[in-house]
Amino acid sequence: MTSGLNEPNLPDGRSGAQTLPDEPGPDVEAPETPERADSGEDKAHSLAGDALRDLLRSPVFLISAVIISVLIVMAVFPSLFTNKDPHFCDLQFSRQGPSGSAWFGYDLQGCDVYARTIYGARASILVGVCTTIFITIVGSLIGMIAGYHGGWIDSLLSRFTDIFFGIPLLLGGIIVLATFPSDVGTPAWQTIGKVVLALGVLGWTSVCRIMRSTVIQVKHADYVQAAKALGGGTRRILLRHVLPNAMAPAIVYATIILGVFIGVEATLSFLGIGLQEPVISWGIAISDAQTYIRQSPHMLLFPGAFLSVTVLAFIMLGDAVRDAFDPKLR
């Protein structure tokens, strides 16, 4: 994920050149930005290289990576998994249980639950990934500026962060979305965008705090001082030297929080305030199933299971990434 970043200052227990050459690993999912890739010069082993090697050996990582890959394929090409139209509903099948023709049964409107569950992956993954990208960019930027400049800029930005930090994610999300309600007529991208913004506006504070504290540690490092002494501009120093070396904790946090965002999105949709009808979502499916839970539990169980497995996979991935990047455990 961050295979190109070098960590010259980190006390690294291992020595010798027995490591893999610095090829960034064949099956990392996230593409490396070229800017960071060419700043990593040490051929022996970077923190990220070590972390990657640990990750590829960890069964937890491999299992969660496989599950997530399947989910991403499901989100991008749902028609690979089902040839039924999730919007095609036939009332005569209303609430029929699982059978050979419909593996997961039918919901209240007589839509195929399997097709809707497959198509539901898209909204959840989209909200999770977009929100995570949003908070990582905004949080890192503010945290980096606050940490690097210090002084009154730091105080001002930190107090600003405190204010947003004080609003719990779910409660704040309810306020935002109750203020800007979506209905059946709202286009799908707008509905999803509102949820992403609502979660993003409230969720960036932790990344910001993490980034700020790592930048404060990194900015006194010799290589930053050297870059300064050589006359590097602030932007260059921040992007080329500080950011690559302060990135790891924020990325670890981002992987963990992705699953949480998916859970919160489903909760908001369950409450009837997050994603809305034309969008197919697990949260809405569970909310619809609630009324008929005694007679037709299959309407609840299948979307519920998919949702839980998705959140579980992202949390496990986050755990594995954190373990791999935590120098204390090395």
Place this chain on the structure above:
Amino acid sequence: MGRYVVRRLLQMIPVVIGTTFIIYVMVWTLPGDPFAAKCGDRPCPESYISAMTEEYNLNDPLFIQYIKYMGNLLTGDFGQTFSGASISEELISRYPVTLKLALTAIIFELIIGLLAGVLAGIRRGGFIDNLVLVSTLFVVSIPVFVIGLVAQIMFGVQLGWFPVTYSGDFFSLLLPAFVLGSLSLAFVARLMRTNLVENLRSDYVRTATAKGLARKRVIGVHALRNSMIPVVTFVGADFGSLLGGSIVTEGIFNIPGVGNMVFQGINRHEGGTVTAAVTVLVLVFLLVNLLVDLLYAVLDPRIRYD
């Protein structure tokens, strides 16, 4: 200690002002029709808009609007629900129920979570440790509303051990409280385990063992006490997610608390009621966080005089 309390209180002021200001701006002044969600699914009648514009001082500059709003908030005037009941009276009558639910959930969290965490931490890598790690991972990944619905149908409907909905007595609150606390319970167990494992390796534990104390005393007195501090902070900071979770749990089990008010408000498209109730929840959350920070200073002598 005194200076710390004063400093903490002073730090609290800009946060409270900022938080309420942001909520106010989001609800009333962002582009878009502020009355879009206030009249249910229909557009608002003209007379209602002019009356509301007058009542909420929407013709004043933003800053004055906000000050007047805060004045109303501080004097306990939150406006009215659709049916004409005063929101503040409604809140006062509903708060004790939510508080009872949240406290019961915290008790569950502490008893079961701490016990599981300690048992897992004492024998790291043992059977109980793995059991706790795996089961907490599952609890963390299943959203509260799924746990709530499944628990309701399993223990309430099929096994019949607990009442399906809230009937007013304490017994019917047990299942909802357990559901509400389940997520935090898992976190408490994991946090306790991690801290205990770390503390058991520390110097003072080795010293205590070396001077011949019984293992029971070393763990029970020395290691446990120090491992408790982060757990206490977590339970306090987690109050916000309990309040958020109470919206879901009270909705599912039909408990007449503040969360249920929000739940019903969302279903009836009563934007005003929802924001008023949630604003109060956010303020309570900030207050509880302040109290926990102060408690933290009492518990941990290192933080007292800095």
